[in-house]
Amino acid sequence: MNIGFIGVGAIAEALVHGLATLPDSPHRLILSPRNPARASHLSACYAEVHTASSNQAVVEQSDWVFITVKPDITADVLAGLPFRPEQLIINCVSTCTCADIRQLIGHNMQVFKAIPLPPVARHQGPLAYTPAHPLLQALFSQLGNAVAVADEAQLQAIATITAQISSLYGLFDCARQWLQQQGIAPQAASDYIKAMYLAQTRLAAEDGAPPFAGLMEEVSTPGGLNEQVLRQLTAVRWFDAYASSCDAVLARLRQQAD
Numbered sequence: 407m408n409i410g411f412i413g414v415g416a417i418a419e420a421l422v423h424g425l426a427t428l429p430d431s432p433h434r435l436i437l438s439p440r441n442p443a444r445a446s447h448l449s450a451c452y453a454e455v456h457t458a459s460s461n462q463a464v465v466e467q468s469d470w471v472f473i474t475v476k477p478d479i480t481a482d483v484l485a486g487l488p489f490r491p492e493q494l495i496i497n498c499v500s501t502c503t504c505a506d507i508r509q510l511i512g513h514n515m516q517v518f519k520a521i522p523l524p525p526v527a528r529h530q531g532p533l534a535y536t537p538a539h540p541l542l543q544a545l546f547s548q549l550g551n552a553v554a555v556a557d558e559a560q561l562q563a564i565a566t567i568t569a570q571i572s573s574l575y576g577l578f579d580c581a582r583q584w585l586q587q588q589g590i591a592p593q594a595a596s597d598y599i600k601a602m603y604l605a606q607t608r609l610a611a612e613d614g615a616p617p618f619a620g621l622m623e624e625v626s627t628p629g630g631l632n633e634q635v636l637r638q639l640t641a642v643r644w645f646d647a648y649a650s651s652c653d654a655v656l657a658r659l660r661q662q663a664d
């Protein structure tokens with residue numbers, strides 16, 4: 407299958423690495439010619455990657471097309487491109503809805519919206535999209551944990567949670583600084599934090615693991631240290647602050663999509 411990319415930036419690069427390193431990758435990957443340095447690096451890495459002469463050539467040669475340009479130029483980039491109704495279009499532009507894209511390329515087009523994240527390069531992490539489609543599900547399941555949601559409103563909620571990633575690293579860094587203040591060497595401190603969160607996340611991801619609330623209960627021995635921290639953070643409304651940051655991000659995403 408020929409898979410095209412309009413826009414060869416950070417997220418297209420991650421998708422290309424992921425697709426080109428699938429076992430016996432059956433795909434020919436066709437890149438738009440902007441960002442020649444990145445495109446030629448990818449072509450040099452993988453025999454199945456080719457750079458087209460224009461965005462038009464990408465669309466003409468592809469069965470599926472990923473739209474991976476920035477929101478502000480999407481309308482200009484897509485105007486007049488020769489899309490065909492049998493193609494699948496995967497819109498990765500954060501603030502463009504599928505309706506926006508159809509308005510630009512034709513109302514009879516099959517447009518999907520997806521949120522690929524950089525770890526797709528290593529076939530890891532979630533890959534949420536909508537609406538469900540068996541062929542996309544099959545491909546995305548090879549790139550990570552494919553999650554089909556009912557509609558774009560649900561996808562906005564998923565996007566809201568991805569906006570918490572830098573705060574997660576912020577939490578790790580807070581723990582690192584605190585350990586260093588106790589005299590632990592920086593490397594040992596960060597190694598410990600990474601190993602602890604990785605192991606706990608793996609436990610939570612095991613088949614048959616209790617739901618998150620069950621895991622919380624399991625580790626919160628009454629009167630114990632974990633329970634003390636949980637009680638203290640709940641009392642200062644730490645979880646409420648998290649939820650209200652989600653509300654604010656979701657409101658912003660909805661406003662941008664209007």
Ligand SMILES: NC(=O)c1ccc[n+]([C@@H]2O[C@H](COP(=O)([O-])OP(=O)(O)OC[C@H]3O[C@@H](n4cnc5c(N)ncnc54)[C@H](OP(=O)(O)O)[C@@H]3O)[C@@H](O)[C@H]2O)c1
Binds near residue numbers: 474
């Ligand atoms: N990065 C992420 O983690 C992520 C995750 C999910 C969704 N997204 C979405 O994916 C889209 C791309 O994000 P990104 O981070 O990959 O951005 P990026 O690194 O800035 O890449 C955008 C690419 O579009 C190229 N471009 C500009 N004008 C073009 C044109 N006329 N025709 C074809 N290509 C053109 C740019 O080329 P030049 O370098 O030559 O200007 C650049 O390489 C955004 O809409 C973003 O919302 C990103």
